[in-house]
Amino acid sequence: MNNNVTPPQIIIMAAGAVMLVGSFLDFFSGTNAWGSGALPIVTLAAWIGVAMAVVIALQAFANVNLPERVLTFTWTQLHLVLSIYAALLMIGWLLLKVPGSVDRGAGFWLMFLGAAGLVVGAVMLRNESPAAAGPSSPPTSF
Amino acid sequence: MADNNQPSPPDIITIAAGAVMLIAGFLAIFKIPSGFNIQTGSVTSEGQNVFGDLAFPIATFVWLFGIVAALQIVLTTFANVKLPERVLDFTWSQIHLALAGFCAVVMVCWLITSDLPDKGIGFWGLLLGSIALVVGAVMRLQAAPSTAGGPTPPTTF
Numbered sequence: 001m002n003n004n005v006t007p008p009q010i011i012i013m014a015a016g017a018v019m020l021v022g023s024f025l026d027f028f029s030g031t032n033a034w035g036s037g038a039l040p041i042v043t044l045a046a047w048i049g050v051a052m053a054v055v056i057a058l059q060a061f062a063n064v065n066l067p068e069r070v071l072t073f074t075w076t077q078l079h080l081v082l083s084i085y086a087a088l089l090m091i092g093w094l095l096l097k098v099p100g101s102v103d104r105g106a107g108f109w110l111m112f113l114g115a116a117g118l119v120v121g122a123v124m125l126r127n128e129s130p131a132a133a134g135p136s137s138p139p140t141s142f
Numbered sequence: 143m144a145d146n147n148q149p150s151p152p153d154i155i156t157i158a159a160g161a162v163m164l165i166a167g168f169l170a171i172f173k174i175p176s177g178f179n180i181q182t183g184s185v186t187s188e189g190q191n192v193f194g195d196l197a198f199p200i201a202t203f204v205w206l207f208g209i210v211a212a213l214q215i216v217l218t219t220f221a222n223v224k225l226p227e228r229v230l231d232f233t234w235s236q237i238h239l240a241l242a243g244f245c246a247v248v249m250v251c252w253l254i255t256s257d258l259p260d261k262g263i264g265f266w267g268l269l270l271g272s273i274a275l276v277v278g279a280v281m282r283l284q285a286a287p288s289t290a291g292g293p294t295p296p297t298t299f
Contacts (some may be wrong), residue, residue, distance in 0.1 A: 037257035041200075044251050072236060072283060080230075081240045088244070092200035126231070 008124035009056045012079065015117030016053025018110050019046045019086075026105025028098065033107060045089040048082050049114050052122075055079075076122075076129040083118035090115040147222070152281035153215045156238065159274035160212020163245075166267025167192040167205035173260040189262050196259065201268065204248055207241040208271050211279075214238070235283045242275035249273075 023033035023046035033042040040047070055075065058064040070078055090112045098104075149157065170189025174196065177186045190196050192205045214234065217223040229237060249269040252258070 037255065039255065041248070041251045041255045044247065071239060071280075072233075073239075077231060077236065081243075085244050085247070088203055089200065089248075092203060095199045097195040097198070 005060045006125075006128065008121045008128065009060050011117055011121035011124065012056050012083075013053045013060075015114040015121060016049040016051075016056075017114075018117065019049035019114030022046065022107045022110025022114060025107030025110060027093075027107040027111070029101070029103045029105060032105075033111065042093065045086045045093075045111055045115055048086040048089075049111075049118055052079055052082050052118060074129075076126050079118075079122040080126055083115070083122035086115040087119050147220055149215070149219050150282075150285065152278045152285060153219055155274055155278035155281065156215050157212045159271040159278060160208045160215075162267050162274070163205055163208030163271035164212075166264045166271060167202075169264030169267060170262030171197040171201050171264040171268065172258065173262050175259070187260065189264075191264055192268075200248060201252075204245045204268055204272060207245050208268070208275060211238050211241050211275055235279070235286055238275070238279040239283055242272065242279040245272035246276045 023043060025032060027033045027035075027038060027042055031038055033039070033046055055066070056079075059066065059075070066075065068074065073081065093108065094104075094112060168191050171192060171194065172190045173187040174190055174194075175185050176188040178184075179186050192198065192201045214225070214237075218225060218234075225234070227233065232240070245268075249265075249272045252265070253261075253269060
């Protein structure tokens with residue numbers, strides 16, 4: 001078991017957990033992210049957060065050997081792309097014009113916070129990865 | 143015109159997808175019931191494009207990403223514009239796949255979400271364009287495995 005869990009990994013796992021919890025609370029008044037009219041377009045952001053957290057947990061705690069690259073993306077790149085997806089979706093739901101009688105609930109704000117956390121974690125992960133030093137630099141040994 | 147002004151099949155697919163999405167963005171994405179026509183006895187509806195209340199800004203992101211992907215190809219292929227090889231460690235092939243992935247995932251999720259207003263021709267255009275973007279991006283990625291980049295060599299497929 002690898003106990004060297006880094007701060008960005010902790011942030012991503014926490015953000016994923018927050019998004020999962022948030023998805024079960026009110027997103028808009030009276031409906032959560034799993035409700036009719038919301039699944040899967042609203043739930044998508046939570047799925048992304050959970051998927052990122054699960055990948056990090058598998059790598060950090062279960063020593064699962066995942067392929068180094070997925071469709072040419074490194075895992076660091078993939079986390080960055082997925083976190084941007086989640087953030088864009090949540091910004092989209094924030095800017096969506098809703099009728100006056102509809103409020104955004106705690107679930108929305110938790111998922112929004114979680115998406116922001118995912119971006120912070122993914123950027124930190126990228127900054128501490130050897131690839132961030134530039135494509136021309138040689139890989140460092142671990 | 144430069145020597146490299148011959149678009150490859152993935153380039154053509156991406157440009158066509160972007161063009162379809164550009165047009166689709168101005169057509170009705172969702173049809174919102176707006177009233178009842180007594181003479182015909184039918185419900186009238188009002189179309190909302192990517193800037194409509196129900197579609198903005200998530201459908202607008204999809205629309206913009208399609209245009210950006212096509213524009214990048216047009217600029218580099220036909221206008222000979224030199225863009226940086228990488229943006230934030232990402233090659234352009236990867237950026238195309240990331241943009242296409244977002245568009246396709248969002249459009250498919252919208253497609254299978256229940257209890258939404260009727261979908262208009264613009265919705266189907268965006269969906270079709272998004273799928274074509276993915277096809278173009280995957281073809282481009284397969285055509286240029288050496289552009290995978292990064293500290294480790296790309297794996298063989």
